Amino acid sequence: xxxxxxxxxxxxxxxxxxxxxxxxxxxxxxxxxxxxxxxxxxxxxxxxxxxxxxxxxxxxxxxxxxxxxxxxxxxxxxxxxxxxxxxxxxxxxxxxxxxxxxxxxxxxxxxxxxxxxxxxxxxxxxxxxxxxxxxxxxxxxxxxxxxxxxxxxxxxxxxxxxxxxxxxxxxxxxxxxxxxxxxxxxxxxxxxxxxxxxxxxxxxxxxxxxxxxxxxxxxxxxxxxxxxxxxxxxxxxxxxxxxxxxxxxxxxxxxxxxxxxxxxxxxxxxxxxxxxxxxxxxxxxxxxxxxxxxxxxxxxxxxxxxxxxxxxxxxxxxxxx
Numbered sequence: 001x002x003x004x005x006x007x008x009x010x011x012x013x014x015x016x017x018x019x020x021x022x023x024x025x026x027x028x029x030x031x032x033x034x035x036x037x038x039x040x041x042x043x044x045x046x047x048x049x050x051x052x053x054x055x056x057x058x059x060x061x062x063x064x065x066x067x068x069x070x071x072x073x074x075x076x077x078x079x080x081x082x083x084x085x086x087x088x089x090x091x092x093x094x095x096x097x098x099x100x101x102x103x104x105x106x107x108x109x110x111x112x113x114x115x116x117x118x119x120x121x122x123x124x125x126x127x128x129x130x131x132x133x134x135x136x137x138x139x140x141x142x143x144x145x146x147x148x149x150x151x152x153x154x155x156x157x158x159x160x161x162x163x164x165x166x167x168x169x170x171x172x173x174x175x176x177x178x179x180x181x182x183x184x185x186x187x188x189x190x191x192x193x194x195x196x197x198x199x200x201x202x203x204x205x206x207x208x209x210x211x212x213x214x215x216x217x218x219x220x221x222x223x224x225x226x227x228x229x230x231x232x233x234x235x236x237x238x239x240x241x242x243x244x245x246x247x248x249x250x251x252x253x254x255x256x257x258x259x260x261x262x263x264x265x266x267x268x269x270x271x272x273x274x275x276x277x278x279x280x281x282x283x284x285x286x287x288x289x290x291x292x293x294x295x296x297x298x299x300x301x302x303x304x305x306x307x308x309x310x311x312x313x314x315x316x317x318x319x320x321x
Contacts, residue, residue: 026213033210036201037069044185046196047155051081053196054153056144057111059087059100059219061211062159066199068214070157071109084110084151088140091117099217112151116143145193156188160197162254163204167235169257175231179265181257203250205243261285 041047055070057063067085074083087100097113104111118139126135148156160182168182184200187193199207211218242249262271263285 029206029210029213033065033202033206034069034072037066037198038073040184040198040200041073041196044196044200046185046198047077047079047081049079049081051154052152053081053083053155053157054144054148054151055083055085055157056159057085057087057100057104058159059217060159061207061216061218062161062164062199062204064214064216064218065202065207065210066157066159067109068210068216070198071107082110084112084153086112086114086144086147086151088118088143089113089115090119090136090140091115092119096219099219103217112147114143114147118143145188145190148193154194156193156195158195158197159199161199161202161204161207163236163239163250165197165200165257166239166250166253167232169253170235170238171231174235179267 047053053070055063055067057067067083070083074081085104089095089097101111101113116139118136121139122136144156147153165182165184169180172178172180182197184197186195188195239250265271268274
């Protein structure tokens with residue numbers, strides 16, 4: 001009994017120190033994510049005065065984190081913009097319809113739940129065993145564009161992060177024969193909507209830690225949860241393996257997407273190879289085949305350089321602070 005009483009204060013002190021350390025680490029994580037989102041917004045001019053941002057909320061860790069950070073930044077931003085959260089209830093069997101409305105009401109954000117039975121369409125059209133993502137994505141996109149018009153939204157915010165951008169780059173290279181990624185800001189194919197990705201500079205593992213700490217009520221996507229061999233999943237596993245075995249590799253690859261040298265690729269549609277002349281004028285994008293190639297240690301490469309100049313590909317691409 002005496003020993004128990006003697007150790008109680010020590011245990012309490014140890015618990016207090018553990019709680020302090022946990023809070024410190026969370027504050028550091030939250031600051032890093034807010035900083036990365038703020039950098040992405042600034043570098044790509046994602047949000048402007050008077051914007052009405054439609055935040056697409058799926059119930060996953062990424063969109064919860066995006067909404068939470070945008071609401072936080074909204075309080076301190078030097079410009080005024082409004083936020084409306086939108087969830088598309090696709091009528092998947094077992095979907096917990098109450099979770100998102102209850103959560104959104106509890107944090108006091110304007111929201112709209114859109115009910116569209118895309119699940120039946122996808123399962124009817126796609127053969128068993130085939131991937132459903134492509135059709136599901138097209139249906140969602142069309143509905144969200146329509147809802148953006150109805151709500152008067154000027155920007156549509158999606159929760160794709162840095163790892164999604166890299167995975168898309170490799171998917172297009174491996175399976176599409178294109179050097180194409182997923183840009184942080186892009187006009188929709190109909191030319192009527194602006195899509196933004198505020199989490200473009202954020203690591204998935206940071207988002208996962210943040211979502212766990214914030215205890216977001218995560219809703220899994222059961223429609224594609226039974227498709228473990230999806231090409232995106234395979235590429236995602238490859239990237240996670242690289243990140244584990246070669247620290248810094250993903251940072252270097254993402255930095256590469258922000259430092260494009262068109263003259264050193266092979267597409268005559270976007271670089272004037274045909275009209276290139278040796279006119280005696282020095283140029284930054286000229287051939288350096290006889291120079292010694294210098295490669296940096298990936299761990300020492302900062303993906304936060306300078307903001308790209310107007311009309312120049314390259315420059316800032318996230319922050320590791």
